[in-house]
Amino acid sequence: xxxxxxxxxxxxxxxxxxxxxxxxxxxxxxxxxxxxxxxxxxxxxxxxxxxxxxxxxxxxxxxxxxxxxxxxxxxxxxxxxxxxxxxxxxxxxxxxxxxxxxxxxxxxxxxxxxxxxxxxxxxxxxxxxxxxxxxxxxxxxxxxxxxxxxxxxx
Amino acid sequence: xxxxxxxxxxxxxxxxxxxxxxxxxxxxxxxxxxxxxxxxxxxxxxxxxxxxxxxxxxxxxxxxxxxxxxxxxxxxxxxxxxxxxxxxxxxxxxxxxxxxxxxxxxxxxxxxxxxxxxxxxxxxxxxxxxxxxxxxxxxxxxxxxxxxxxxxxxxx
Numbered sequence: 001x002x003x004x005x006x007x008x009x010x011x012x013x014x015x016x017x018x019x020x021x022x023x024x025x026x027x028x029x030x031x032x033x034x035x036x037x038x039x040x041x042x043x044x045x046x047x048x049x050x051x052x053x054x055x056x057x058x059x060x061x062x063x064x065x066x067x068x069x070x071x072x073x074x075x076x077x078x079x080x081x082x083x084x085x086x087x088x089x090x091x092x093x094x095x096x097x098x099x100x101x102x103x104x105x106x107x108x109x110x111x112x113x114x115x116x117x118x119x120x121x122x123x124x125x126x127x128x129x130x131x132x133x134x135x136x137x138x139x140x141x142x143x144x145x146x147x148x149x150x151x152x153x154x
Numbered sequence: 155x156x157x158x159x160x161x162x163x164x165x166x167x168x169x170x171x172x173x174x175x176x177x178x179x180x181x182x183x184x185x186x187x188x189x190x191x192x193x194x195x196x197x198x199x200x201x202x203x204x205x206x207x208x209x210x211x212x213x214x215x216x217x218x219x220x221x222x223x224x225x226x227x228x229x230x231x232x233x234x235x236x237x238x239x240x241x242x243x244x245x246x247x248x249x250x251x252x253x254x255x256x257x258x259x260x261x262x263x264x265x266x267x268x269x270x271x272x273x274x275x276x277x278x279x280x281x282x283x284x285x286x287x288x289x290x291x292x293x294x295x296x297x298x299x300x301x302x303x304x305x306x307x308x309x310x
Binding site for chain 1: 190193194197199201202203224225226281283288290291292293295297298299300301302
């Protein structure tokens with residue numbers, strides 16, 4: 001014996017109410033969690049750049065004070081939001097980063113004179129294009145002379 | 155004849171249901187029920203080198219307290235504010251300008267804010283750009299850091 005039409009209508013309405021409630025919960029929750037995950041991703045990339053900058057500057061300073069001919073190799077993990085990297089006036093290691101709000105700089109100041117490969121140096125700036133490629137990069141930091149520490153991607 | 159009548163009645167009934175649902179959904183959209191952005195917490199996001207400590211969105215001014223984590227004394231050359239509204243928000247530049255010591259917090263207050271849907275009780279999304287340079291670097295290249303404030307404007 002089948003259900004009466006009233007019972008069928010009731011179960012249909014209940015079904016629709018459950019589906020509607022499920023959507024009402026899932027859609028806003030998905031939006032909010034997606035927002036959180038975006039923020040976390042940006043914070044992680046920011047931390048990665050901070051780690052790279054500090055590692056390079058600390059190593060350059062240690063190598064400088066170790067004397068001419070000293071060198072070390074550091075392994076860096078480059079995030080995918082690095083737009084440009086340059087050494088300015090032999091003192092500032094400047095990263096231009098792509099953020100959700102536009103291009104933003106992360107600058108690391110060195111107490112010792114730093115430089116890049118001479119072919120990538122123009123006026124007061126040396127570019128390090130290898131640092132804009134996402135992934136792992138080995139960077140040789142070498143005190144080639146008494147005054148300058150050179151950063152050489154390998 | 156009876157079959158076609160019941161089929162027509164079926165279609166008409168369901169068409170009405172769809173029309174009613176569409177009107178309800180439209181009304182909810184109009185009143186901003188589906189604007190889930192306003193359920194996201196109020197937040198100020200900058201980079202870790204210039205971090206945001208606190209902010210306030212008053213009826214006609216935007217205050218933001220930023221911390222210099224650069225490890226270097228810098229000079230702030232400019233600070234600007236904007237958003238994606240058309241026309242965007244316009245404010246008078248903050249009074250703070252000059253030397254910014256390392257590990258020190260400074261208040262940036264943008265006054266006389268207007269436009270850009272900057273209205274009391276409204277959720278706004280603002281972008282702040284701070285430009286700075288180090289006097290210890292010979293050519294003093296200017297750098298900029300961009301941050302975002304997402305919050306509700308206070309009333310009154």
